[in-house]
Amino acid sequence: MVVPCLLVLSYAFFQRGVWGGVEYTFTLENFARVVDPLYAKIFLNSARIALTATVVAILIAYPAAYAISRAPRMTQPILLFFAVLPFWSNYLIRTYAWIVLLNREGLINNLLRTLGYTGEPLSMLYTESAVIIGLVYNYLPFVILAIYSTLSRLNPELMEASRDLGAGPVRTFLRVTLPLTLPGVAAGGVFVFVLSIGNFVTPALLGGGRFQMVGNLVYDQFLTANDWPFGAALGAALILTMIVLLLLQARATAHASGERKAEAER
């Protein structure tokens, strides 16, 4: 798994041949191009879209995971099964399904028309919201699973103790449940963010190519511009961003469990 990655990354230090391909002359030019404000802007824009998708996914996934973890023991596996069910179909098919739903002549607009809405059909497809919807939809099950796993491991005695000490349900949730499940939220969140920022299918299909994300940029450099070295440099920057995020998340998790241990010792 590591070897192909390293091979691609090594291209970043060479030049694009005049006819495309890779010319084995050492250069750092590709990295200089990565920090060009244009590409920085695309990076930041991708990060913004990925972050929005992350926040929306967590806001939807937390209540869902909470509801599943509170459901009777027997029904929990069934509910989880339904949460992951969409994954049994292909990513592309799921994305095309959103095109059918969102387009101007699509199901949602038709439904609105049937319900008596007479204005211009809503333009929902090929917007930034459509891209975010697509990302959230595709990664939501991972977040639900991550949060569910921390919720289900939560010791119910802690909640009882909190109630005994006079805290209401809201206070118990905010002071006990939420802090203890944050590692799950962080794991799910980093997952959505990392996958979203590198995604190129969703922006191409649901964004109509009007929203350039880093994934599209890398894709274009490799396949359209035939500029492997620059594509590799962009890819390296993307991977580096992801590694930093994963490290931060690992540290946060370690920190949280460390805190818990310290509290337990107290």
Added chain:
Amino acid sequence: MNAKNRLTASAAAAALLAACLSAGAAAAADLVISNWDGYMAPDIADAFKAATGLEIEVVNHATNEEVMGKLMASGGKGYDVVFVSSPFAEILNGQGLAEPIDKAAVPNLANLYPEATTLAYDPGNTFSVPYTWGSTGLCYRSDLVEGTPDSWMNLLQPTDKLKGKTTMLATDRWLMAAGELAKGYSVNEKDPAKLEEVKNLLIEAKKTLLAYDDTTFYSKLVSAEASLVQAWDGWCNYGITENKAIKFVVPKEGSDLWIDTIVVMKSSENKEAAMKFINFILDAKNHAWAAQNILYKVPNKAAMESLDKALAEQYPNMAMAPADLVKFELLRDLGTAQKDYSRIVSEIKAAN
């Protein structure tokens, strides 16, 4: 199971294995051909075998870039004949991966229009043979667009009614070409000042665009999601098939001339068979298949003359004369200017 039976069983298994292996060896084709899905007759392998006794294996690629990636990664090995657009044929030749066409082995080259033998990227068809050709223009719903669009500016600066109802091709060269042609520049323009003007025009145009789309634009016209799109003539024909109100026009500022070509790989171990395959494709009857079924013009005089006249009536762009087609400029490989193009396209696509 006694010992004897076991022995028989293992002998049978060994025989079966041997049979499988030899069948596998026999199935190894004489030629491996990479083409776009549906770009040749589905029974081409059978027809070719009947005519020459040679086995071919057809593999599909979705884009030029995909097959080029595979060829670059393998140094051209694994394929005998590839179908690619002309700038990519030029790259293959530039990288020394294309085998010269053996004219003596391809007598059907005589079927080509004279115009198709003097194409700028390969005059005399030394390393490539054109398979299909056409123009890029405007494809529109005549029942939804007022008047007849006749300029690239109809697409780039649409009327209020058409705002949000237009699409442009997503592939960088054609996206740029629309702006370049509108400005009266070459589709291979390299002057930074002129490219800057084109970029600004295209960024403005983006605000009025429904999407960049080079795969489903004609179905957007059929569903009335879009009313006016930048399109390759052949793909516009697919729209016309489904809705007669769809029409194609080459704007007054002109078009590019796109050509999909056939190239034999230098690494091929069976070049003689590869030349036979090209000759087979250039046979009027076989080449006409492409025009009849994928609705692209073919540069084969004998094939085009054999077509039913009704085809050109239903799809007027099929009748475009070769002399008119070759007036348009070909997209050429840009060399080092490719970096400028890809940066500009990134800028356009990242613009809000």
